[in-house]
Amino acid sequence: MKMGKLINEEGLRVDGRRVDELRPIKIEVGILKNADGSAYIEMGKNKIVVAVYGPKEVHPKHMSLPDKCLLRCRYHMSPFSTDVRKNPAPSRREIEISKVVKEALESALILYDYPRTAIEIYMEVLQSDGGSRCAAITAASVALSDAGINMRDLVVACAVGKADGMIILDPNDIEDKEGEADMPLAIMPNLNQLTLLQIEGKFTKEEFEKAFNLALEGCRKIHHIQKKALMLKYFGKVEE
Amino acid sequence: MVVIKRKYVIPGDLITDKNYKPLSNVIKIDDKIYSTRIGLAEITKEGVKVIPLSGPYIPKVNDLVIGKIVNYSAFAWEVDINSCFSAYLPAQNVFGKEFSTSKDALSKKLTIGDLILARIVSFDRTKDPILSLVEQGLGKIFNGEIVRITPMKIPRLIGKKGSMMKTIEKGTGTKLIIGQNGVIVIKGEPQSILRAIEAIKMIEEGAHMQDLTQKIRDFLGIREKEDEDGETDQ
The missing domain is CATH 2.40.50.100 (RNA polymerase II/Efflux pump adaptor protein, barrel-sandwich hybrid domain)
Incomplete structure (x- = not known):
């Protein structure tokens, strides 16, 4: 096999990981005092704070839905989160991510329990790396359960990519930019349902299947970390 | 049991x-x-x-709540009850059936910023909660210290048939007014209020523990055990 610049002869990636290895992940729950629910995630070099407010009254009032809750989502990158200063105004990319994250979380929430109200999710990227939308979804679902909003399941997201013709789990920034393909996906692990699937680049059918299964495996590992973080905050211990 | x-x-x-x-x-x-x-x-x-163990307060009919008057019109007060829905207190539910706009001025009875203990008389998916003060013991709260805790932990604070609440009242010599919406008003001497607040915070932190009543008893220095363990009573 031809060895490229992203994976070396020993099969290790630019940051020294194996192809099926996740970056180190840290999740903290309830870090913001004034939010109804909050979480902080570090996933590799990603550092994201998520705040959840609500359910609360909808403003402007005409936007309220008579039968269910209005979900609002904002994914935002701080000006200092990237190598070169980013304009703080929401970019096309951020607006799109806000939308897909909203849709990924919406299917897990039981919005019909809170008619005529709104839930607002703010995701602020303090430092960015590859796969920040996945980290944001993972942290947002933890923050939502911290806020005590009825949900069918936690949502956990993970990306897979293709670099040098190999399927890699959880691509970082360099692999994301230099690699051939990128596929973020989000699942509800206990219900075994998919809530987000995007693909950038090309996968063959076999590659897709391999990548999909690898991502599911990654999601389950992250779900375990999510669970541990919540247990630690609420019960002071981890139950196996 | x-x-x-x-x-x-x-x-x-x-x-x-x-x-x-x-x-x-x-x-x-x-x-x-x-x-x-x-x-x-x-x-x-x-x-x-x-x-x-966490979550917003969703009003329920017959709940006792502590709210703050935020606005009023000629017919009703608007009350903040620490929930995603703002509550209404119609004048009939304060003055009684004989209320007339020409005779009774709402601002004389309750004004913006007043704290009230009220009961929710109606609420459903389509309508905001309606409060009432027509009952003994309800009405304006004049003094006391306000403490807020997660509304979901209020049942634990009250305990079985009010056992936890009685324990705190007895142990600290204070009087507690507990709203189901997570607002608590404590009345008493400044020192005892501080002790009661500490006990309430202990309950909030340890709401998931089984031997909480005993811990609170130990903290307040109460030894007798005449009533059964006051575990959560919803």
């Missing part, structure tokens, strides 16, 4: 795959019951429920 085994759960955790009736904060999908909240799962012969 049958000992109920409680299990710590988070959203999406499978509680049981046997055919039980789902009661509260659980969802039944293909005969499997999953939790929808962080809390303590309980399986009884009536069904399965989760006692949540």
